[in-house]
Amino acid sequence: MSAYKKNAISDTDMNKIREFLETIQYGSVTVIVQDGKVIQIEKNEKVRIK
Numbered sequence: 001m002s003a004y005k006k007n008a009i010s011d012t013d014m015n016k017i018r019e020f021l022e023t024i025q026y027g028s029v030t031v032i033v034q035d036g037k038v039i040q041i042e043k044n045e046k047v048r049i050k
Contacts, residue, residue, distance in 0.1 A: 008036055008037070008038075009038055010038070013038045013041065016041055017029065017031065017041060020041065020043045024043060024045055025045065025046075026045065026046040026047075026048060027043065027044045027045040027046045028042075028043075028044050029041070029042070029043050029044075030042040030044070
């Protein structure tokens with residue numbers, strides 16, 4: 001039932017995901033996939049006030 005596609009994530013998308021992960025301090029990175037393709041990448045960053 002699993003239809004694995006090689007290179008399902010483009011190099012551009014992978015670089016953007018990597019950039020988000022390297023720069024986020026607190027929060028989440030969400031990758032939205034539709035029909036086996038990345039259609040949206042979200043970065044939600046939390047700011048901690050001390």
